[in-house]
Amino acid sequence: MNKKIVYILLLITIFLIFLSPYASELPDGLDWTINKTNITYEETKDYYFNKYFIFSDYKVPFIDNEKLSTIAAGFSGIILILIIFKIYKFIIFKKQNTMQS
Amino acid sequence: MHIPDGLLTNKINLINLAISSGLFYFFNKKALKNYDEFKINIAASLTAFVFAAQMLNFPIGFGASGHFLGTFFLMLMLGLELGFISICLILIVQALFFADGGIIALGSNIFNMAIMGGLIPYTIFKAIHKQFNIFSTKLGFLILTTIVSYISVVLAAFSCGLQIFLSHIASFKVILSTILFVHSFIAVGEAIIVFILLSLIFTFKPELLNPYVNNQKIINETNVLKPI
Numbered sequence: 001m002n003k004k005i006v007y008i009l010l011l012i013t014i015f016l017i018f019l020s021p022y023a024s025e026l027p028d029g030l031d032w033t034i035n036k037t038n039i040t041y042e043e044t045k046d047y048y049f050n051k052y053f054i055f056s057d058y059k060v061p062f063i064d065n066e067k068l069s070t071i072a073a074g075f076s077g078i079i080l081i082l083i084i085f086k087i088y089k090f091i092i093f094k095k096q097n098t099m100q101s
Numbered sequence: 102m103h104i105p106d107g108l109l110t111n112k113i114n115l116i117n118l119a120i121s122s123g124l125f126y127f128f129n130k131k132a133l134k135n136y137d138e139f140k141i142n143i144a145a146s147l148t149a150f151v152f153a154a155q156m157l158n159f160p161i162g163f164g165a166s167g168h169f170l171g172t173f174f175l176m177l178m179l180g181l182e183l184g185f186i187s188i189c190l191i192l193i194v195q196a197l198f199f200a201d202g203g204i205i206a207l208g209s210n211i212f213n214m215a216i217m218g219g220l221i222p223y224t225i226f227k228a229i230h231k232q233f234n235i236f237s238t239k240l241g242f243l244i245l246t247t248i249v250s251y252i253s254v255v256l257a258a259f260s261c262g263l264q265i266f267l268s269h270i271a272s273f274k275v276i277l278s279t280i281l282f283v284h285s286f287i288a289v290g291e292a293i294i295v296f297i298l299l300s301l302i303f304t305f306k307p308e309l310l311n312p313y314v315n316n317q318k319i320i321n322e323t324n325v326l327k328p329i
Contacts, residue, residue, distance in 0.1 A: 053200040
């Protein structure tokens with residue numbers, strides 16, 4: 001029963017990922033504020049963008065289809081989060097075992 | 102509301118990083134003591150859910166959009182320790198792999214979204230919830246969480262605006278009025294989403310909200326609504 005909730009949540013998450021290509025492309029609250037108030041700053045983001053980030057702007061670089069690219073990037077993010085939690089669980093489990101013994 | 106690198110001064114980023122990492126260490130230690138495998142599994146799937154939900158920007162008018170913050174919602178569902186860790190994890194993944202929010206500004210983003218948008222609203226919620234019995238009913242709980250989730254976005258935006266002002270790149274009045282104006286609309290979206298999510302949880306899995314709601318009252322309310 002408990003596992004069922006986890007699977008249902010993951011199914012909803014996958015559904016959201018499929019919706020993500022249809023998200024609004026308007027600037028978000030902070031970008032809008034920056035534009036409106038004419039804030040200028042030295043953006044260091046572009047430097048990293050093409051060189052280091054794998055899924056910059058929520059896109060997979062080698063997928064040309066924009067929608068598919070966003071979906072693939074979303075899936076990658078979810079897989080990354082699940083892997084990190086698996087590792088976290090393993091570390092906590094190991095630490096607890098050491099504390100008990 | 103993800104702050105990019107270069108917007109804030111390094112001093113502000115450093116102070117925020119120190120506070121954020123200190124809290125992360127503290128909550129991580131606490132989480133270790135209260136290890137619960139089921140809770141970690143739920144945390145993993147809820148974190149993935151919030152990550153996906155944050156990808157869905159919705160238009161709010163004025164040529165701007167907003168997205169679900171979900172930090173108060175995560176703390177509500179997972180508790181303070183795991184909730185905080187989950188939010189940090191989302192922000193770290195977004196900064197490192199998606200270029201959403203700067204790496205140098207990661208501490209500031211954690212401070213704004215996890216502390217100002219999650220920890221403080223959750224503390225406010227807990228204090229009010231403890232003080233007044235009316236918020237232990239289904240309706241009372243839904244009203245309180247909806248209001249607090251609205252406040253969570255406004256608080257995070259206020260903190261973000263304050264940091265931009267302290268970085269000497271905009272005047273206090275201009276930046277705060279603009280950022281609070283746009284986020285007061287985004288906060289409505291946040292409040293609606295949290296209301297819908299919690300209503301769904303009440304319908305399908307009310308035991309997940311056991312720590313906050315008197316279940317006997319839920320049963321009674323359900324019975325009253327049932328047709329004879």
